[in-house]
Amino acid sequence: MFFHIVLERNMQLHPRHFGPHLRDKLVSKLIKDVEGTCSGRHGFVVAITGVEDIGKGLIREGTGYVTFPVKYQCVVFRPFKGEILEAVVTMVNKMGFFAEAGPVQIFVSNHLIPDDMEFQSGDVPNYTTSDGSVKIQKESEVRLKIIGTRVDATEIFCIGTIKDDFLGVISDPGAAV
Amino acid sequence: MNSIEPFNRLVRLAARAFYDDVSMKGDNQPKTSRGDNRGMAVVVLDALTRRQWVREEDLAKALKLHSKQLRRILRFFEEEKLVTRDHRKESAKNAKAHNAAAAAANDGQPVAKEGEEKVKMHTHSYCCLDYAQICDVVRYRIHRMKKKLKDELDSRNTIQHYICPSCNKRYSAFDALQLVSYTDEYFHCETCNGELVAESDKLASEEMGDGDDNVRKRRREKLKDMQQRIEEQLKPLVAQLDRVKNLPAPEFGSLQTWERANIGAFAIGDPAAADSSRNSQGQYGTPMPFIGETKVEVVIDGVKEEGAESGKNGSELKVLPPWMIKDGMNLTKEQRGEKIEPQKLEISEAKDDKKQDSKDDQSVQEEYIKAYYEALRKKQEEEEAKRRMQQEGKISVPDSQTERQVGKKYKRDDDDEGIEWEEHQPTGNATETYKLADLNAEAQESGDEEDDNEWEEG
Ligand SMILES: [Zn+2]
Numbered sequence: 319m320f321f322h323i324v325l326e327r328n329m330q331l332h333p334r335h336f337g338p339h340l341r342d343k344l345v346s347k348l349i350k351d352v353e354g355t356c357s358g359r360h361g362f363v364v365a366i367t368g369v370e371d372i373g374k375g376l377i378r379e380g381t382g383y384v385t386f387p388v389k390y391q392c393v394v395f396r397p398f399k400g401e402i403l404e405a406v407v408t409m410v411n412k413m414g415f416f417a418e419a420g421p422v423q424i425f426v427s428n429h430l431i432p433d434d435m436e437f438q439s440g441d442v443p444n445y446t447t448s449d450g451s452v453k454i455q456k457e458s459e460v461r462l463k464i465i466g467t468r469v470d471a472t473e474i475f476c477i478g479t480i481k482d483d484f485l486g487v488i489s490d491p492g493a494a495v
Numbered sequence: 496m497n498s499i500e501p502f503n504r505l506v507r508l509a510a511r512a513f514y515d516d517v518s519m520k521g522d523n524q525p526k527t528s529r530g531d532n533r534g535m536a537v538v539v540l541d542a543l544t545r546r547q548w549v550r551e552e553d554l555a556k557a558l559k560l561h562s563k564q565l566r567r568i569l570r571f572f573e574e575e576k577l578v579t580r581d582h583r584k585e586s587a588k589n590a591k592a593h594n595a596a597a598a599a600a601n602d603g604q605p606v607a608k609e610g611e612e613k614v615k616m617h618t619h620s621y622c623c624l625d626y627a628q629i630c631d632v633v634r635y636r637i638h639r640m641k642k643k644l645k646d647e648l649d650s651r652n653t654i655q656h657y658i659c660p661s662c663n664k665r666y667s668a669f670d671a672l673q674l675v676s677y678t679d680e681y682f683h684c685e686t687c688n689g690e691l692v693a694e695s696d697k698l699a700s701e702e703m704g705d706g707d708d709n710v711r712k713r714r715r716e717k718l719k720d721m722q723q724r725i726e727e728q729l730k731p732l733v734a735q736l737d738r739v740k741n742l743p744a745p746e747f748g749s750l751q752t753w754e755r756a757n758i759g760a761f762a763i764g765d766p767a768a769a770d771s772s773r774n775s776q777g778q779y780g781t782p783m784p785f786i787g788e789t790k791v792e793v794v795i796d797g798v799k800e801e802g803a804e805s806g807k808n809g810s811e812l813k814v815l816p817p818w819m820i821k822d823g824m825n826l827t828k829e830q831r832g833e834k835i836e837p838q839k840l841e842i843s844e845a846k847d848d849k850k851q852d853s854k855d856d857q858s859v860q861e862e863y864i865k866a867y868y869e870a871l872r873k874k875q876e877e878e879e880a881k882r883r884m885q886q887e888g889k890i891s892v893p894d895s896q897t898e899r900q901v902g903k904k905y906k907r908d909d910d911d912e913g914i915e916w917e918e919h920q921p922t923g924n925a926t927e928t929y930k931l932a933d934l935n936a937e938a939q940e941s942g943d944e945e946d947d948n949e950w951e952e953g
Contacts, residue, residue, distance in 0.1 A: 409675070411675065411680040411681070412680035412681055413657075413671070413680070413681060413682050413691075413693075414655075414668075414671070416671070416672070416675075423672060425668055425669075425671040425672070427655040427668050427671070427693070428693075429655055429693065430655070437680075439680055443680065465653075465654070466654045466668075466669070468669040475669055475671075475672065477654050477655075477668045477669065481649075
C-alpha cells in the first residue's frame with residue numbers, strides 16, 4: 319500500500335556546500351540518500367515530494383560538518399498481510415516462484431499455487447494448467463495476495479498466494495507473442 | 496401475506512446462531528449471575544421482528560429493559576449491520592406523529608401517552624431491522640466462517656516450512672531467496688547444501704514421531720470436526736437463506752418515508768393501500784406483540800408452518816386479561832380477522848401431512864379467536880374514535896401518496912400479494928361469518944377516513 323507521509327532525518331552537510339545553494343544541496347542530497355531505501359517501519363521510500371522544514375544546523379565539533387534536521391514529505395510503499403498486489407514473475411522453480419512488485423520481492427511456494435497447475439521444467443520453467451490455458455513463467459504478470467511479510471531494517475520480503483478467487487496470471491508473455 | 500415471515504424466521508435463526516452468547520456489559524459491572532445478560536440480544540432481535548420502526552424508549556419499555564442497556568445492544572446490532580437506526584430531535588407533536596404511524600402500521604405500540612405531551616425537544620432514537628442487509632450479512636458471515644476453516648485445512652495462507660533431511664535444519668518460506676539454487680529446481684540447505692523438503696510433504700507421508708506434527712494432526716482433526724459441526728448446526732439457517740433468496744426483502748424505507756407511508760395509506764383510505772402496507776409487516780406477530788414472545792422457541796426447531804401454528808395457539812390460548820387487550824388494541828381487530836385466516840389456509844394447503852395434527856388445534860384456536868374477537872369488538876368504537884382523532888391531527892402530505900403507491904405496486908408485482916389476498920378472503924367469509932363483518936367494518940372505517948381527509952383539504 320502506498321502512503322504519503324512526513325518523515326524526519328538528520329542530514330550532515332560538508333562545509334564546502336555552505337553558500338547560496340545550501341538548501342538545494344541539502345535537498346538533492348536528501349533525495350539521493352533516501353529515495354529507494356527501505357525502513358522496516360515505513361516501507362520503501364518511493365519518492366520525496368517536498369521538504370516541509372529544515373531546522374537549525376548544528377556544527378559538529380572537530381569535523382566542521384553541520385547537521386540539519388529535515389522534515390520531508392514522501393511516498394512510501396509498504397506491503398501488508400492480506401493486501402492484493404500485482405507483480406512480475408522473476409524466477410520459477412519446483413518450489414514455487416518469485417515475483418517483484420516494485421522493490422518488494424515475493425515468494426509464492428508451490429502449495430500456494432492452485433492444485434491444477436503443475437510445474438514443467440525445461441528452458442523456461444513454468445507452472446501450467448493441464449489444458450495449457452494458463453501458464454506462469456518468467457515475466458508473467460500475476461495478481462497475488464500477501465499472506466506474510468518479513469520486514470528487516472533494510473528489506474521487506476513477502477510470501478504470497480495465488481490460490482484464491484481472482485488471483486493468478488493477469489498477462490501471459492507467452493500468449494502475447 | 497407471507498412476505499415478511501420467512502425473513503423474520505431468518506432473523507430469529509441468525510439471532511440464535513450467532514448472538515445468543517453476546518453479553519452486553521458495562522465496563523464497571525461486576526460479573527455476577529444477575530449481571531449476566533446473555534441472550535438479551537436474541538430477545539431484542541425477536542422483538543424487532545414483530546415491529547417496524549420503533550422508538551427505542553418504547554421498545555425498552557416493552558422489553559422491560561433499561562434504555563441504556565437496550566441502546567448498547569442496538570448499537571452493537573447497528574455495527575453488525577442488522578439494524579438501522581435514526582435519531583432526531585423532536586417535540587411531543589412529532590412523537591405523536593410517529594405513534595400514529597405506528598398505530599396505522601399496527602405496530603402494536605401503545606398510542607402516545609399523556610406524559611409525552613410535556614416533552615419539549617428531545618432527541619429520540621428509532622430502530623428498525625434492515626432485512627435486505629441482514630440477508631447479506633448472514634450469508635457473508637457464513638461464507639467467511641466456512642472459508643476460514645477451509646483455508647486453514649488446505650493450509651492456505653500458511654507460511655510453508657522446509658526442512659533439511661540430512662541436518663534437520665528448518666527454514667521458512669521467508670528464507671526462500673537465500674535457499675534458491677541456480678543449478679537445479681530445488682531449495683538447498685545453507686549449511687550442508689542438502690535438498691530441502693517441504694514440511695507438509697513430510698506430514699503427508701505419515702512420517703510422524705515429531706511432536707510438532709502430532710499437534711498439527713490433532714489440530715487438523717479439530718478443524719474438520721468444526722467444519723462438520725458448522726454444516727450441521729447452520730443447516731436450518733442456510734436453508735432459510737435459500738428460501739429467502741428470491742423473495743424481495745421487506746423494505747420499510749427511512750423513518751420519515753415509513754411514517755408518511757403508513758399514515759398516508761390510512762388517511763387516504765384506499766383499502767388496497769391499507770392492505771399492502773399492512774402486508775408488508777409482521778404477520779400474526781404484530782397484533783400481539785407482547786403475547787407472542789414464547790412462540791419463537793417453537794419456530795426454531797419445528798417446521799415453519801408448525802411453528803407459526805403453535806406460536807399462534809400459544810398466544811391465543813392464553814386467556815387474555817383485560818390489560819393485555821388494551822395493550823395490543825390498536826387496530827388489531829381487522830388484522831386478527833384477516834391474518835389468522837390466511838395462515839390457517841396456508842397450513843391446510845401447503846402441508847397435508849400436518850393437516851391432521853393441526854386440525855384439532857385449529858378448532859380450539861378458532862374458539863379462542865372468536866372469544867378474543869368479541870372482546871376486541873367491544874373496544875372497537877372507542878378505539879376508532881381515538882384513532883380518527885389522531886389522524887385528523889396529522890393527515891399527510893401529497894408525497895405520501897406516491898410513497899404508498901410505490902410500496903403497493905412493489906408488493907403486488909413481486910409477491911402476488913393481491914392474488915393471495917383474494918384466495919384468503921373467500922375462505923374467511925365462508926367459514927366464519929364474523930370475519931366478513933370484520934372486513935366490512937374495515938372498509939367502512941377507511942372510507943370514513945377518506946371523507947375526513949377530503950373534507951379537511953377542501
Ligand atoms: Zn542441511
